Amino acid sequence: MHDFRPGQRWLSETQGELGLGIVLAIEGRCVRIAFPATGETRLYAMLDAPLLRVELAPGERIRDHAGRPLVVTGLRTDAGLITYLCEDAAGQTHALPEAQLDDRLRFNRPQQRLLSGRIDSDRWFTLRYRTWRQGMREAGSPVLGLLGARVALIPHQLQIAADVAGRDAPRVLLADEVGLGKTIEAGLILHRMLLTGRAQRVLIVTPEPLLNQWLVEMRRRFNLRFALFDRERFDAIADSNPFEAEQQVLCPLDLLATQPDAGRAALDGQWDLLVVDEAHHLTWSEQQTSPEYDIIAALAARTPSVLLLTATPDRLGHAGHFGRLRLLDPARFHDYAAFQAEEAHYAPVAALAARLLDDEPLDAADETLLRSLLGETAGLSRDELIERLVDRHGTGRILFRNTRAAIPGFPARQLLHTELPAPDVYRSSTADAVARLTPERLVDSGWTDTDPRVEWLIATLRDLRPAKVLLICAHAQTVLDLREALFRRAGIHAAIFHEGMEIVERDRAAAYFAAVEDGTRILLCSEIGSEGRNFQFVHHLVLFDLPLEPDLLEQRIGRLDRIGQTETIRIHVPVLTGSPGETLFRWYAEGLDAFTAICPAAPIVFAQLRERLLAALADPCESDALIAATRDLSARLNADLAAGRDRLLELHSHRPARSAVLVDAIEEIDAGRDAADYMKGFWDAFGVEHESGAGGSVVVRPGPQMLHETFPRLPEDGLTATFERADALAHEDREFLTWEHPMVRETLELLTASDLGTSSITLLREGPFKRPSLLLELLYVADCPAPPALQVGRFLPPTLVRLLLDAEGRNLADEVAHKTLRGDCLTRNMKVARAVIQSQVSLLASLLERGEELARQAVADLETAAMTDMRTLLDEELERLSALAQINPSVRADEIDALRNRRDQLERALTRVHLRLDAVRVLVMA
C-alpha cells in the first residue's frame, strides 16, 4: 500500500488528463485527492489506488504555480513531503515545495524510457499511433455516438440525433408519429452525450409498463445498462439518496409523482440528462397542473438537458402541448395566448422558409417579411436564414415531428369491419352513450355468451390461423372475460396483458406472444397495452371496442404500424349495429379516415366537435351531419397544418440532404473495417485468441499467455461477436463490435493509460532514406485540461501531432506516412537495440529538443483554430439568446450572462493547451 501524506503530489495512472493531484486527507482506508487543473476531487481506496507518486529527477523541466519555468537540480524529503531545489532561466536557485508544482504538470516518460533503453515491440507503438488517430477522428466525427448502436441506418433518426446531441444542453420534444423510433432517437442522443462526456448522470422516466422495454432496448441496442428503480429498490437503500448510487437510472413516473420522498431524492440527483417517455401524461392548463407535470417541471428546471417523448403531442388539448414546450424552454414559451397568436402566423413564415429551402428567388415582399422577422440578415447563408426562421418563428428547434407521409417504406393499413346485431340487453341499457361504448360492462357476468362479438372473434381467429393476432379493448375485466370465454368455448389459449398484472408478468406475456415457436397466437390487451409496446411482428389487429379519443386509436394501431412492420396491417373491427360504437366507428372511418391513415388534424377536430360527437353517440340521427362536418373540418385543418405549423416542423425535422451525409459517413466507416483490423491487431499483440465463427462472426477467447490476466469485457468463456451491422441486426446474441463498443473503447483506454509502446526501435530495410541513417518518429499529444462542464474537447480534443525527424532535425512527417515505415522490430534483439541507442544518446537528445520546438509551433496553430471555432459557436448562441430577449422579455439576463461567462472561461482554458510526448520510436536504416 502507498504511504499517503496530505500535501503530496500524485498522478492518476489511468487519467493523466486530470493533471497533478494533491492529497487532501486520509479518510479511513481511503485517500481524498484534489485535481486542481480540472477542479475535480476523487476518493480512492488506498489499497489499490491507480496512482503514481510524483518524484521528479534532477534535470527535469517543470513549472511552478505561477507558470515560471524551472529545472530541477536536487530534492530533499521531510516527513514524506518533497521540496525541489530548482534553477530558473536566470540561473537563480529556488526551493519549491511539491504543493507548489504546476497543477497541469506532465512528464516526459517516453523520453526517459527510450534513453534508459526500456523499449517495447513496435507493434504497440503502431497501435498507439492508431489509437490517438482514432480518438481524433472520433472527436471531429459527426456520427460519434450514432455509429455503435445496433440499429438500421434510418435517415430521419440519425439527423435528429446528430442535430439534438450536437447542441450544448439540448432540451427538445421528440414527437415523431407513433412507432417511428423516438426511443431509438433518444437512445442515440444519450449515447452520443455519454460518449462525449457531456452527460454522465441520466434519468429516464417512463410509465411503469414500459420500464422493461426501455431497459432491454438500451442494453441490446446501445450497450447501456440502466439501473431500474421501483419502490422496492428505492426503499432498499435507506441511509443515503438511492439515486446517487447509480449513474444511469430508469424509473417509473408514478414513483416520482406520488411518493414525495422519491420525488425529493430524484430532485437532489444532480442529473445531466432527463428523458421522459409518453410525455402526454404531463398535463397542464393555465389553471391547473398535474402532480406528474409538477415533478417533471421541477426536475427539468434543474437538469441541463431534457428530452420529452410523445407521439401525440396534442393529446388532451393544445394547451397541454404548450405546457410541455414550456417545460423545455420557459423563456421561449412564456404566454399561451401569445403562443396561439403566433401559431396563427406560421403559414407565411413556412412559405418563406420553403422558398429558401427550395432555392427559389425571393421577391421584394419576401425580403421585407424576412427583415421584419429576423432584423438585419445581410451575410447570412440560406441555411442560416432557415435555421433562424424555424428557431424564432416556428415551434423552434425545440420540437421534432416526422410523419409516415414524409418517410417512405411503411406498409398499408386495411380496414375490415363486420356488422353484428346488438343484443337486446345492450339495446335496452339506459346508461349514457359513452358508457355504452363498452356495453359488456353494463351487464352482469355471462355477457360473453350473448355478445356476438365473442362468436365473431372465435371465427376470425380460426380463419386467420396460423397468423398471430393482437386484440385491444378498453378494460382489464373485458380481457379476463374474453380469455375465459375463448378457452371454454373454443379451447383457445390466449395470453393477456392488463394493468392489474405485475410488470414481470406482463413482460412474460409479451415474450410468450412474441416467441416464434411454442408462443401463443393471441394476446388480449387492455388499453394500457396500447402504449409504447413493440408488436410489429403481428399483422392482424382486432379492435374489440373503440376509444373515444383519436390519439388513443392511433396509439393502438401504432403497436403494429411501426418500424419493422413488413406486411399490410389488417385492422378487424366488430361493430354492433345501432349502438354508439357504430356511430363512433363511422366517425373514425368516414369522418376522419383514421383507420387507414394518420389524420394530423384529428386531435383538433375532436376538441372542436367533441360535444357534437357526444350528442351523436346518444342520438344516431345526428351522425350524418356530424360526419359531414368532420370531413369538412379535417380537410381544412389538414390543409392548414400542411401549409403552416407542420410544414415548418417538417422542414427542420428531416432534411434529407443532411441525413444522407450521416448515413454515408456511417456506411463508409462500416465498410472500412478499421475497427476489425485494429482489434485483431490488438488481440494478437495482447494474446487474445480469435477465429472466424459462423456467418460473418468472430469467436474471441482469452488466450493462455495474455499480457494481463483479463481483457476488457471478455468473459472467461469468450464471446461471439460481429463487426457487420447487418449481421448484428440479424443476430442479437452477437456483440456488435464498432469503435463505440465498450470492449473497443476500453481497449483504447487500456493502451493510452499504459506505457506500452511509448518507446520502441525499428530497423528499416527499405524506404526513401540514404544509408545509414537514423530517424526519430515522435507522437505528441496536445490537450487542454479544464473542468468537464466546459466541454473543451468540442474545440480541442486530445490531438496527435506526429513528427518524423531526420538526423538534421528536418520534419518529414508530411512526406512519409506512418504506415510506410515497416521493418524489423529490434526488441527481438535487446542488446543491439540498447547499443544503438547508447551510441546515439546526444543526437537523440537534441532531436527530442527539436521535436518539442516543432510540436509547440503546431500547437499554437491548433490553439488558434480551436479558439476561432469556440468563438463562432458561442457568439452565435449569444446572438440567438439576445435576439430572443428582444421579442421575449422573459429571457433572463442571467442566462445571457452565464453563457458569456462560459465563453470567457473557455477562452482562458484554450490559452492553456498542454503538450506532451506520448511515444517515441527510433528508426534505423542500416
Ligand SMILES: Nc1ncnc2c1ncn2[C@@H]1O[C@H](COP(=O)(O)OP(=O)(O)OP(=O)(O)O)[C@@H](O)[C@H]1O
Ligand atoms: N433504426 C432502427 N433500427 C432497428 N429497429 C428500429 C429502428 N428504429 C426503430 N426500430 C424499432 O421500431 C420499433 C419502434 O421504435 P420505437 O419504439 O423507438 O418507436 P416510438 O416512436 O418510440 O414508438 P411509440 O410512439 O409507440 O412510443 C421498435 O421495435 C424499435 O426497436
